[in-house]
Amino acid sequence: MAETSSLPPADAAGNFAADPAAQIAASLAARSGFDAAAKLRLMAAGQQVGWLPRAHAAILRGMGAILGPDERLADGTTAAELLPGRNDFDARSAALQALARQLADAGHVRGWRDELFAVTPAQDAPALAVVERAAARFLGLLTFASHMNGIVDGDVDGGPALWISRRSPAKSVDPGMWDNLVAGGMPHGSDPLATLVRECEEESGIPPALAQGAQAHGMIEVLRDLPEGVQWEQVYVYDLLLPPGFTPRNQDGEVSEHRRVDVAALLAIMSAGAMTVDATLVTLDALGRRGWLGPDHRA
Incomplete structure (x- = not known):
């Protein structure tokens, strides 16, 4: 899908959100308890x-x-x-x-x-x-993952956008939820960048030569209770600036859909709690760093 989605920020009930940041914070808090x-x-x-x-x-x-x-x-x-x-x-x-x-x-x-x-x-x-x-x-257990924001920083269609992916409904964890363009757990013997490059090719058809250009932006730690136990994960954050005409293609069956969304649509998805907790944190990190959370980027 090459067209950019643009939706007004809304909550899970479909009501327009006057303050997407507050809606997103509330959604994260509701899903991030730890006792x-x-x-x-x-x-x-x-x-x-x-x-x-x-x-x-x-x-x-x-x-x-x-x-x-x-x-x-x-x-x-x-x-x-x-x-x-x-x-x-x-x-x-x-x-x-x-x-x-x-x-x-x-x-x-x-x-x-x-x-x-x-x-x-x-x-x-x-x-x-x-x-x-x-x-x-x-x-x-403490686990590790690499997540990547796929960024299109303005092109013939207008303002900045991000590519995101929807997890397969067959996934055992967070089935059907929105995720970063690329996200994957780090197996024993790997490292953050090697994990990212492998997942880029498998999940979105991004060739290694392009994936190697991803910029590292630190780590976000997640600690929360889950029905299956505990997610204690250190998530390594990357941004990749994608060519304007690039369209991701899943290779391993773990992604059911890719979508390119503008900032307003991203805020709507996150406000509704439709994106995984870790992907929401990684996305907010990118939007904040790039100055895309201000009034000019809200509906």
């Missing part, structure tokens, strides 16, 4: 690698020697060691692979991906183990 008291700090090798829901800790403890005893910390939170007695990468990884399969068989996790995420306290720290991606949110 630390209902979690255990999940530890491995003495380092925090996740926020484990207490309800999930009870499930794990029913499966054997998965968690050590609760330990009260000075800040009032409680910690538990993951896989006590397993002290190396291979032993932890083998145990976590068996655990993930057990959780899936019991219906506690869904959307098996055959993709491994690192168990680590930081993106630049050595991985302590790897685990099937589908189990990461059940365990509340």
